[in-house]
Amino acid sequence: MAAAGHYAHLLLLVGLGAALFYAVLREWVEPLPALIGAVALLLGKPTAHIAAGLMHGHYATGFVFAMLSILGWNRYLKGGRGYWLGLSTLAYLLATTCKEVYVPLVVLLPFLPVGTRQQRVRALIPFVLIALLYIGWRYLLLGRLVGGYSQGVFDASEALRQLLRVPKLLLGSKPPGNILAVVFLGLLCLAAVKRRLHAPVFFMSLGIVLLPLIPLTAFPGIHSPDRYLFVPWVAFSACLAVVWPRETRPVFALVGGAALVAALAGVHAQEKQALRPNLAYWDTLYRFALSLDKERQAIFVVPEFGGTDDGYKRSVLIRARNTADLFAPKPQPGDLHVVDEKGRGLEQVPLATLQLFEFRGGDMVPMPPERVAEKLPSLARGQPAQSVR
Known part of the structure; x- marks a missing residue:
């Protein structure tokens, strides 16, 4: 019943996930953009929720396995030995047992720009088998393939309203979040003009991020930047690293990166402040119940x-x-x-x-x-x- 050890374990998982996320980003981008993406991941509001809640450890654990799976996939398709594919497959299997949000990884892998199309199709076979096994397992246990909560009635207009609020939930409406949103949109447009966005990965990621959120709009609803928005934040952090300018001089890149991290830190501080009363409430409630x-x-x-x-x-x-x-x-x-x-x-x-x-x-x-x-x-x-x- 002493939770300190588990919290330490959870923080280690979050840190390990960020380090592996950096390693994955380095497969495609330079060190500074990859570092900015990893720092953005750590300073995100959903990450703060996950690190603060004992019941959220499966998100952090699954993310570690998902990053290992992508890393092994890339290393194998770059000419690595077969054990890289074995590691990738095993990590994907373990990620699916942590949380269903990591199951769609099987859809993203064949679109990642590495290896040839034929190599990706062949390497994907064990992942497809695991995904099919998961679907059967899920249906056997829940009796349904979509959604996991039994309450609530889906309403299309309400779902759209909640989904449109996701950017505001993630970034907030105060100056740090507004600055971050403007900078991100500017970098995204610049990358699109210079054709540095990999369209298949971008749109496939968008689908993977948004579709699983739709059932949640019925119940419990998407009303805060908590664990339900962790995968969208991962996608945002990865996109931020990808669209970071490559031609910028080192001095300007460092200054810009520092300013961006400062804005992220401001968003993080706001969410930490907002979380404090809720955490204090639960801590007081549990302590009283146990004594x-x-x-x-x-x-x-x-x-x-x-x-x-x-x-x-x-x-x-x-x-x-x-x-x-x-x-x-x-x-x-x-x-x-x-x-x-x-x-x-x-x-x-x-x-x-x-x-x-x-x-x-x-x-x-x-x-x-x-x-x-x-x-x-x-x-x-x-x-x-x-x-x-």
Whole structure:
């Protein structure tokens, strides 16, 4: 239950992923653009979310394997030995077991400008077999091929609205993000005019980035630059490295690169500041759940941002306490009681007197009777859960 080691492991994975991303970019671009792309990856808002959340480690792990797969693919098609293809295939297999966002890599590989078309087609065979195996596996487990969440109804206009907001979510609307957006668009146009963009890779990447986001617009929705936008940010970082001017003098290149990194750092700082209250909230909630007196205290939770969590907080807090009790020398008997804004959990509250606590003002505080009546009107109407005070 001590999370420091896992956080250290997660940060190592993020750093390793950035180093491998740099190595992949170096297959096509010079050191400075590749370094800018790797730094952009690290300073992205989605990367901050992944590095800050224990439940996001599969994104970081899968990214490491995806970069190894691309690197092995390139080395093999440049005349390397067969073990490079074996490494690439194995890394792709492992990436698909981490997260489904890495499965479309099989579509991108044959468009990368390396080797001949015939070589790429032959080398792609094991990847196609793995992708087909994954599709069958996914259908067997989920009973569906598209989407993974069961709630929500797809709406085309709402999906379009959310997708159009992705650039703003990633870069924000403050000066650092605006500067970054203008510079990126300018570099992209310049690269297009000079025909330095590889059109097949560009448009295939665009499809790989956008299509998997469409089911998410129904549920849970794309409303923040969190883990769901990690792959779009990877694509942005790679594109930034590719469109970086090649003819610039070293001094101007270094100054421009430093200014760009400063803008990225500003965007990162804004997201870090925005994340801090949410991280503090969860830290306080978990600490209280793991230490409270289950015979005297209970927790009342509400969803953030005015939405709904569909019982998510109840589930994770109860299971976290159950897990902690497994390691306690003398665990307290009974269950942790968590009540949400819809009254779920009230029916499981024992007749013994319990004090409800809620998160307010940065701490867990007891709820006075009038506050309980306000948040849980069913208690005031004399419902069976009136034993909670």
